[in-house]
Amino acid sequence: MMELYLGYLEDNFYRFKPSPNSMSSASAQFATSRRIGIYEPNRQISMWGDSFKADSSQNTGASTIVEADAKHDNRLGDIPLESPGPSKKYDQEANKPADKVLRRLAQNREAARKSRLRKKAYVQQLESSRLKLSQLEQELEHAKQQGVYVGGHLGDSSLGLSGTVNSGVAAFEMEYGHWVEEQNRQTGELRAALQAHVSDIELRMLVESGMSHYDNLFHIKAIAAKSDVFYLMSGMWKTPAERFFLWIGGFRPSELLKVLSPQLEPLTEQQVVAVCNLQQSSQQAEDALSQGMDKLQQTLAETLTSDPLGASGVATYMGQMANAMGKLEGLVNFVNQADHLRQQTLQQMYKILTTRQAARGLLVLGDYFQRLRALSSLWTARPHEPA
Amino acid sequence: MQQAIPCNGGRTWFAQTAASNGVVHMAVNDRPSVDGPSTSSSSSDAGGGGGGGGMVRLVAENPVLVVGRRGCCMCHVVKRLLLGLGVNPAVFEVAEDAEAALVAELAEIAAAAGGVQQQVLFPAVFIGGRLVGGLDRLMAVHISGDLVPILKEAGALWL
Numbered sequence: 035m036m037e038l039y040l041g042y043l044e045d046n047f048y049r050f051k052p053s054p055n056s057m058s059s060a061s062a063q064f065a066t067s068r069r070i071g072i073y074e075p076n077r078q079i080s081m082w083g084d085s086f087k088a089d090s091s092q093n094t095g096a097s098t099i100v101e102a103d104a105k106h107d108n109r110l111g112d113i114p115l116e117s118p119g120p121s122k123k124y125d126q127e128a129n130k131p132a133d134k135v136l137r138r139l140a141q142n143r144e145a146a147r148k149s150r151l152r153k154k155a156y157v158q159q160l161e162s163s164r165l166k167l168s169q170l171e172q173e174l175e176h177a178k179q180q181g182v183y184v185g186g187h188l189g190d191s192s193l194g195l196s197g198t199v200n201s202g203v204a205a206f207e208m209e210y211g212h213w214v215e216e217q218n219r220q221t222g223e224l225r226a227a228l229q230a231h232v233s234d235i236e237l238r239m240l241v242e243s244g245m246s247h248y249d250n251l252f253h254i255k256a257i258a259a260k261s262d263v264f265y266l267m268s269g270m271w272k273t274p275a276e277r278f279f280l281w282i283g284g285f286r287p288s289e290l291l292k293v294l295s296p297q298l299e300p301l302t303e304q305q306v307v308a309v310c311n312l313q314q315s316s317q318q319a320e321d322a323l324s325q326g327m328d329k330l331q332q333t334l335a336e337t338l339t340s341d342p343l344g345a346s347g348v349a350t351y352m353g354q355m356a357n358a359m360g361k362l363e364g365l366v367n368f369v370n371q372a373d374h375l376r377q378q379t380l381q382q383m384y385k386i387l388t389t390r391q392a393a394r395g396l397l398v399l400g401d402y403f404q405r406l407r408a409l410s411s412l413w414t415a416r417p418h419e420p421a
Numbered sequence: 422m423q424q425a426i427p428c429n430g431g432r433t434w435f436a437q438t439a440a441s442n443g444v445v446h447m448a449v450n451d452r453p454s455v456d457g458p459s460t461s462s463s464s465s466d467a468g469g470g471g472g473g474g475g476m477v478r479l480v481a482e483n484p485v486l487v488v489g490r491r492g493c494c495m496c497h498v499v500k501r502l503l504l505g506l507g508v509n510p511a512v513f514e515v516a517e518d519a520e521a522a523l524v525a526e527l528a529e530i531a532a533a534a535g536g537v538q539q540q541v542l543f544p545a546v547f548i549g550g551r552l553v554g555g556l557d558r559l560m561a562v563h564i565s566g567d568l569v570p571i572l573k574e575a576g577a578l579w580l
Contacts, residue, residue, distance in 0.1 A: 308566075315564050318505050326498035333492060364494055371498070374557045378564040385565075 176414065202261025209254045210271055213247070214407075220244055221400030224393055237393045241384070244396040248380055252373045255283070259369045263362075266369055273410030276403070282323060282372035287316040287379035290399065294383070297398045298391050308386045316379050323372055330368070334361045476526050480534075480547050483511040484577035488527065489544035490515060495556050496544040502559065506569065508577045515543070527552070549575030 224240055259266050269280040279285060291313045301309065337358045340346065384392055480486055485503060489496030491514040503510045515523050520543070527541045531552035542555040548571050553559055562568045572578040 311566055312564065315566065315568075319502060319560050319563060321505060322498045322502035325501040326494045329497045330494040333494065361494075367495055371495075371556060371560065375560055375564070378561050382564050382566075 202258060203265050206254060206258035206261070206265075207271060210251075213251055213254070216247060217400055218404060220247060221397060221404060224397040224400065228390075228393060228397060234389050238389045241389060241392045241396060244393075244400075245380065245384060249377065252377050255373055256370060259283075259366050263365045263369055267365065273407045274413060275406045275410040279406075281320070282327065283369045284372060284376060286320060287376050288313055288320055291316060291379070291383070293402055294395055294398055298387065298395055301391075305386055309383075312379065312382050312386065316375070319375050323368065323375070327368060330361060330364055334358060337361060476523070477530055479511070479513060480527075480530050481550050483547070484549060484575040485510040485572065486513065486547040487511070487544055488513045488515065488523070488547070490517070490520070493544060499544045499546060499556055499559060502563070506572065506578065507580070508572055510577075548572060548577070 220240070220243060224244070227237060227240055255266060263283075265271070266283040269277040269283065272280070276285075279289060281289075291309070295309055295313075298309075337354055340350075340354065383395060387395060485508055487496065487499050487503070487510045489499070489512070496512070496514070500510060500512060524541045524543075527545060530547075531541065532538070534551045539552070539554055539558075541552070544556060546553045546555070546559050553562060553571070559568070562571070569578065573580070
């Protein structure tokens with residue numbers, strides 16, 4: 035049996051000698067197969083099979099094909115369809131109409147080819163869109179697991195409110211993303227510089243960049259705090275493992291110093307004392323802020339608890355709410371103060387250390403955060419039983 | 422950076438005895454022109470403005486004075502920080518309506534004492550008669566290691 039493939043008939047048409055009877059069915063076949071071929075390949079092959087079987091009884095073949103014809107859209111309506119009727123004329127005038135037929139068939143062939151190419155292009159486009167869609171779905175899933183805030187906000191409250199909040203939050207998330215990228219780049223640079231034993235002058239430049247990069251972070255956080263302090267406090271902008279260490283919307287300075295100090299040796303005795311003092315001061319300031327937060331929780335709770343039966347009236351209720359709103363706004367102050375503490379601690383370390391030590395310190399910090407983020411990725415991607 | 426404290430001598434320090442919780446709050450008796458009632462047993466209001474001399478005296482007589490809004494949590498942070506260092510700060514809590522007048526008064530006092538020109542924000546911390554500043558200034562001074570020396574010099578810490 036001959037191998038059937040898309041376009042077989044067209045390609046091998048020259049093999050089929052135009053003869054009185056087979057001409058009509060062949061040409062009808064041809065036209066139909068063209069159309070079937072484009073939209074339903076499976077059907078086409080079975081149709082071909084049918085039509086070849088029906089060769090001996092051509093009427094059957096032709097009628098089968100004509101049937102199929104009716105079921106398809108006439109997408110290629112501009113191309114004339116051969117019908118059994120008029121072709122009978124060609125029997126009588128063999129040469130002239132043969133040219134016309136040949137030409138027409140060639141046109142059909144051409145059209146079929148173009149159509150096939152179009153189909154191919156369309157299918158390829160579909161395929162790539164499908165791929166992109168599945169990629170996006172994966173990203174979304176990944177982001178959901180990491181707890182990207184923007185996605186989570188979509189179901190919330192009034193559209194108006196979430197619109198404005200989202201823009202502040204979205205802006206921060208974007209900037210923070212850039213910040214992390216730059217942080218990673220700088221960390222790499224520091225690593226390379228220290229390995230290559232570059233001069234102190236060059237190191238100093240890197241250290242200054244690193245310090246001002248942290249300043250940038252506190253700056254964008256301050257803006258975000260005004261927009262949505264609860265978002266910052268939630269730590270949802272950080273990776274899960276980082277979030278575990280969250281303290282008032284960021285890292286705890288004394289913890290960071292504990293990570294840092296062992297990696298900075300050798301230190302002079304004076305430096306050791308200074309670092310020790312700094313750690314203690316930081317701890318004291320952190321404690322004071324934490325106690326302030328506790329106090330805020332307490333006063334907020336007190337502001338909201340009262341007369342659940344509503345006997346005091348609406349005015350009292352509204353007053354309480356207004357009061358509570360004021361208290362909540364105090365949270366912005368806390369986040370700002372905590373960030374200020376972080377900044378001061380970093381600055382003080384910079385003062386205590388030599389340039390080389392500071393470079394190493396920044397590298398240690400950058401590396402540490404990178405590891406935490408990597409850990410978070412691993413954790414998110416771990417195989418586990420779905421809930 | 423530190424200057425000699427304009428202090429009235431040791432006697433005034435002992436005039437305010439430490440309360441059991443370690444924080445000295447202004448008792449009503451000290452202030453002849455206080456109109457507002459005490460809201461709690463241990464704090465007083467500057468109900469109708471304390472009178473010019475009152476604040477000056479408070480600032481001068483106390484090695485550490487914290488001036489803040491009533492119920493303010495940042496004020497609480499300042500208090501806890503100072504307490505944590507072993508200091509007994511005097512605390513003056515102001516009602517909302519008296520705030521503006523007080524700010525002006527404090528600004529005058531601060532200017533008179535010299536030092537860094539800064540806006541008076543609450544909570545305001547005075548050490549040794551001079552305005553140190555708000556909470557973030559206090560934090561910065563503490564982190565840089567300068568706070569304890571200032572406190573010692575003002576006689577607020579003995580160690």
